[in-house]
Amino acid sequence: MAFIENERPTEMSAEKKVKKRKNWNNKIQFLLNRNSESRLVLIRRKPYRPSADDVNQWAQSLDKLLSHKYGKTAFRIFLKSEFCEENIEFWTACEDFKLLKTRKERVAKAKKMYEEFIKSEAPKEINLDYQTRDDIIQSLDDPTTASFLAAQKKVYSLMENNAYPRFIHSDLYKELFAAASAKEKHIKS
Incomplete structure (x- = not known):
C-alpha cells in the first residue's frame, strides 16, 4: 500500500508537467499568432517549432535569444510571468x-x-x-x-x-528544450 501511495504523487507530478508544458506552448502560439500575417502562414503550413539547437543557442546570449522570433516570444511570456514584461x-x-x-x-x-x-x-x-x-x-x-x-x-x-539568467534556468526554458529534443528524436526514428 505504501508503494502505491508513493507512486500516485509521481503520476500527478508528471500529469501536471504535461499540462504546464501545453499551457506554455499555447501561450507562445497565441503570442506568435496575434497578427493576421502569422495566422495566414499557420493556415498554409504547420506552426514553426524551434529545434534543440535553436533553444540551445538561446542560452549563449540574450542577443541570440532576442534575434529568434520564438525565443523572443518565450522570453516575453517568461517576463510576463514575473510581472516585468x-x-x-x-x-x-x-x-x-x-x-x-x-x-x-x-x-x-x-x-x-x-x-x-x-x-x-x-x-x-x-x-x-x-x-x-x-x-x-x-x-x-x-x-x-x-x-x-x-x-x-x-x-x-x-x-x-x-x-535572462532566470529564464535560462526556468522550467519554461527546460521544457522548451526537452520538447525540441523530443521532437527531433521522434523525427529521426
Whole structure:
C-alpha cells in the first residue's frame, strides 16, 4: 500500500508537467499568432517549432535569444510571468523606433513611447534614472533614432543581468528544450 501511495504523487507530478508544458506552448502560439500575417502562414503550413539547437543557442546570449522570433516570444511570456514584461516591450518599441524614416513618424512614436513607458505613473513604466528620463523628455519634440538609446541600453542590461539568467534556468526554458529534443528524436526514428 505504501508503494502505491508513493507512486500516485509521481503520476500527478508528471500529469501536471504535461499540462504546464501545453499551457506554455499555447501561450507562445497565441503570442506568435496575434497578427493576421502569422495566422495566414499557420493556415498554409504547420506552426514553426524551434529545434534543440535553436533553444540551445538561446542560452549563449540574450542577443541570440532576442534575434529568434520564438525565443523572443518565450522570453516575453517568461517576463510576463514575473510581472516585468514592460522591459521587453520597451526594448522592442525602441527597435521599431530606430526603423522609422520620417520626423513625423518619430515624433508620434516617441510621444507614444513616453506615455506608455517613460512618464511617471505610465501604464508600463520602466525603471530609469532621472538623467536618462529627462534626456528623453527634452528630445520629444525633435527625436532622433538615438533618442531612446541610453534607456534601451539600461533596460537591456537589466534584462541581461537579471531576467535572462532566470529564464535560462526556468522550467519554461527546460521544457522548451526537452520538447525540441523530443521532437527531433521522434523525427529521426
